[in-house]
Amino acid sequence: MRAVALLCLFMAVEVRASRFIRDSQGSPEALEPLKSNTSALIPPPQPGRPRNSFPPMCVKPTEIKHAFKYVNTIISCLIFVVGIIGNSTLLRIIYKNKCMRNGPNVLIGSLALGDLLYIIIAIPINVFKLIAEDWPFGVYVCKLMPFIQKASVGITVLSLCALSIDRYHAVTSWSRVKGMGIPLWKAVEVTLIWLVAVVLAVPEALAFDMLEMPYRGNKLRICLLHPEQTTSFMKRYREVKDWWLFGFYFCFPLACTGIFYTLMSCEMLSRKKGMRIALNDHMKQRREVAKTVFCLVLIFAFCWLPLHLSRILKKTIYDQNDPNRCELLSFLLVMDYIGINMASLNSCINPIALYFVSQKFKNCFQSCLCCWCYRSSPLRERGSGGRWKGSCHGNGLDRSSSRSSYSQKYTSSS
Numbered sequence: 001m002r003a004v005a006l007l008c009l010f011m012a013v014e015v016r017a018s019r020f021i022r023d024s025q026g027s028p029e030a031l032e033p034l035k036s037n038t039s040a041l042i043p044p045p046q047p048g049r050p051r052n053s054f055p056p057m058c059v060k061p062t063e064i065k066h067a068f069k070y071v072n073t074i075i076s077c078l079i080f081v082v083g084i085i086g087n088s089t090l091l092r093i094i095y096k097n098k099c100m101r102n103g104p105n106v107l108i109g110s111l112a113l114g115d116l117l118y119i120i121i122a123i124p125i126n127v128f129k130l131i132a133e134d135w136p137f138g139v140y141v142c143k144l145m146p147f148i149q150k151a152s153v154g155i156t157v158l159s160l161c162a163l164s165i166d167r168y169h170a171v172t173s174w175s176r177v178k179g180m181g182i183p184l185w186k187a188v189e190v191t192l193i194w195l196v197a198v199v200l201a202v203p204e205a206l207a208f209d210m211l212e213m214p215y216r217g218n219k220l221r222i223c224l225l226h227p228e229q230t231t232s233f234m235k236r237y238r239e240v241k242d243w244w245l246f247g248f249y250f251c252f253p254l255a256c257t258g259i260f261y262t263l264m265s266c267e268m269l270s271r272k273k274g275m276r277i278a279l280n281d282h283m284k285q286r287r288e289v290a291k292t293v294f295c296l297v298l299i300f301a302f303c304w305l306p307l308h309l310s311r312i313l314k315k316t317i318y319d320q321n322d323p324n325r326c327e328l329l330s331f332l333l334v335m336d337y338i339g340i341n342m343a344s345l346n347s348c349i350n351p352i353a354l355y356f357v358s359q360k361f362k363n364c365f366q367s368c369l370c371c372w373c374y375r376s377s378p379l380r381e382r383g384s385g386g387r388w389k390g391s392c393h394g395n396g397l398d399r400s401s402s403r404s405s406y407s408q409k410y411t412s413s414s
Helices: 003-011 029-035 068-097 103-132 140-170 184-205 232-269 275-316 326-357 359-373 378-393 402-407
Strands: 210-217 220-223
Touching: 003 275, 068 326, 068 359, 103 140, 103 326, 140 184, 140 220, 140 232, 140 275, 184 210, 184 232, 210 378, 232 275, 275 326, 326 359, 326 402
Parallel strands: none
Antiparallel strands: 210 220
16 A cells, blocks of 8 residues: 555544555556546545645555455455344344334334444445555545444444433333333334434535545545545544544443443342232343343444544554654554454344344244245245244243343344
């Protein structure tokens, strides 16, 4: 990768920014992608937005080896396949089973849909971008990519908070046994989650832009958060973006979960032991659901911590004007890619976690996949569907326990 391009990319703090261009000596093979992609839409220079003021070049090459690129590509492909199968199966289970159509599972389905959209759109483009070392998709896709990524993470974060609050209310209202059905207020809650997530992602679309950089007679096109913004709000956003992402998209859901789970624990400890057996069983189910939600929050924290850590390190210890910064730059570049892969993993790992946490969800998951496998004839499909629904209902998904037993299956994130 070229030094100038790499330095510009590291000025962008977007999770999915183009941070893959090596600072090499410029072999003919490295220039091939540039020769075959010269027709991309490049926006004209704007007043007040200089495009040629870049940091000094590194005194020695900073590079990503080809082996690392191939490993990263394989990991992304695995996340793509597993994420599509897991999230689409989860959506099918919720849609096809009446016992799954309740308030908490609406949040679950919304979360799975957000992850599915991100996996389908963002991951293939990122893989191509890493291999081709150029951005041939134009300025509109350049703005769309970070927007989708941030909207997906926002849906995950807000859904985790909503699920933590829902589990607190479910445990504290021990005398209330709810049946199936989606309450109107829960549908409104999901709509608000999507609206807020989309609004918070708008600055990403405004801040990202394409740059066309000359390099040894060729033009290198990159998509990044532009170092020079035109409005005071966007300038301020660029300055505080790392801390804003770390605070709202990472610390906030963890703090929300910690607060409501502490209150929930205090409430459960204060319960008297003289409950009816039926209510004790119902409370036991709800407590198991709460444990599942807590497990998924821990998975979210595990997946997103490396990326936020790399961004905070870059913000605090990296000096882009130091010509001897290349060693640190190489370390941060590799750490950034590891963090990106871990964050992408969060889009596909929730169905896997629920598969192992909940036996009931595991049975429905297996039955649903078998239903897809035996679609060779309409007769087999009908038979598989009957076995699938029977498997779900046969595991105790009645009206009194449907809310807790399948919230347990999916309660999630980035």
